Amino acid sequence: xxSVAQPEDQVNVAEGNPLTxxxxxxxxxxxxxxxxxxxPNRGLQFLLKYITGDNLVKGSYGFEAEFNxxxxxxxxxxxxxxxxDSALYFCAxxxxxxxxxxxxxxxxVKP
Amino acid sequence: xxxxxxxxxxxxxGMTNKKSLKCEQHMGHRAMYWYKQKAKKxxxxxxxxxxxxxxxxxxxxxxxxxxxxxxxxxxxHLHALQPEDSALYLCASSQAGDRGYNEQFFGPGxxxxxx
Numbered sequence: 712x713x714s715v716a717q718p719e720d721q722v723n724v725a726e727g728n729p730l731t732x733x734x735x736x737x738x739x740x741x742x743x744x745x746x747x748x749x750x751p752n753r754g755l756q757f758l759l760k761y762i763t764g765d766n767l768v769k770g771s772y773g774f775e776a777e778f779n780x781x782x783x784x785x786x787x788x789x790x791x792x793x794x795x796d797s798a799l800y801f802c803a804x805x806x807x808x809x810x811x812x813x814x815x816x817x818x819x820v821k822p
Numbered sequence: 823x824x825x826x827x828x829x830x831x832x833x834x835x836g837m838t839n840k841k842s843l844k845c846e847q848h849m850g851h852r853a854m855y856w857y858k859q860k861a862k863k864x865x866x867x868x869x870x871x872x873x874x875x876x877x878x879x880x881x882x883x884x885x886x887x888x889x890x891x892x893x894x895x896x897x898x899h900l901h902a903l904q905p906e907d908s909a910l911y912l913c914a915s916s917q918a919g920d921r922g923y924n925e926q927f928f929g930p931g932x933x934x935x936x937x
Contacts, residue, residue, distance in 0.1 A: 743923045754826075754912055754928035755865070762923040801864055808878050809855060810926060812864035 713738045713806040715785075717813035724792045724820050732787040732816045734802030743805035744785045746776055747812075750798045761785060772796075792820045826929035828913050834935045837903060843932045845896040845913030852918035854896040855926065856888060859910045871896060872918050903936045910934075 715736045724730045736742055743762055747755040759770025766778045776787045785802060797820045802813040826847045835841050845854065853872050857865035870878035871890040885907075887899040896913055910933050914926040 745925060747928075752931075752933070754828075754930045755914075757925045757927065760923065760925055799862065805923065808880070809867045809870055810865075815862065815864055817862070 713742075713804045713811050715744070715802045715804045715811065715813040717800075717802055717816045719816050720814070721817045721819065724818070726794050726820050726822050727791050730789050730792040730796070730818065730820070732800045732802075732818060734785045734787065734813055736783050736785060736802075736804050738804055742785075744776075744778065745803040745805070745810065746770065746774070746785075746787050747801045747803060748798045749801065749815075755801065758787070792818075794820050794822055796820050826913055826915055826927050828911075828929035828932050830932060831930070832933045832935075834937065835900065835903065836937050837905075839903075840899070840901045842900065843898040843911055843913075843934075845898075845929055846894055847915040847927070847929075848894055849915060849927065850893075851915035851927070852893060853916045853924075854890060855914040855916075856896070856898055857912040857914065859912055859931070861910075865912055869898075900934075903934075905936050908934055908936045 745760045746758040749755045758774050759768050761768050761778045769775045774789050778785050800816045803810045829844045855870050856868040859865040867880050868882045869888045874890045885902050889897040910931040912931045913929040916926040917924040
């Protein structure tokens with residue numbers, strides 16, 4: 712069965728510092744991996760996805776993610792965090808039935 | 823138009839009421855989804871429609887009844903709900919077919935409270 716894990720419930724970063732939100736995956740076959748962000752009382756917004764090709768994927772709002780096959784990881788990164796990046800972040804993997812989400816990581820960026 | 827809309831935004835209902843949640847998209851997507859999300863938890867898949875046919879029902883209780891009247895609309899009919907059904911209900915859409923790399927676009931959700 713496909714699954715993803717987000718090992719950190721919460722990540723705290725100072726504004727202007729780089730941020731990383733971690734995700735590891737377990738899949739059979741080629742992984743289709745996604746990152747979504749959810750602001751309070753809102754739906755999920757698609758940030759980026761990995762299908763195949765370059766291991767560094769660029770997405771919306773300055774986010775990027777690095778696919779690492781040997782470490783089975785797909786960490787989300789941003790070079791310089793903004794206070795407005797504070798939100799709940801979900802990593803997801805495509806399963807034949809739909810998207811399987813990780814437990815989520817709450818990102819808090821302080822000024 | 824890359825938006826999925828959901829109505830109502832908020833809904834409070836008693837355990838004997840019947841209500842419906844509505845979802846609409848005009849992106850030409852032929853796959854539509856209902857998810858249930860509890861606070862600060864990941865969304866849980868409930869139903870999947872592909873080309874207006876129900877393709878997946880994740881063992882959801884019969885008090886939830888989905889309907890896809892056309893390719894742009896998705897409804898979720900609610901009847902005799904329980905307080906534990908209180909949650910954010912999210913609708914999503916995507917390109918259909920076997921292409922697992924198609925991202926899903928989510929609506930803002932309906933916040934449901936069952937008294």
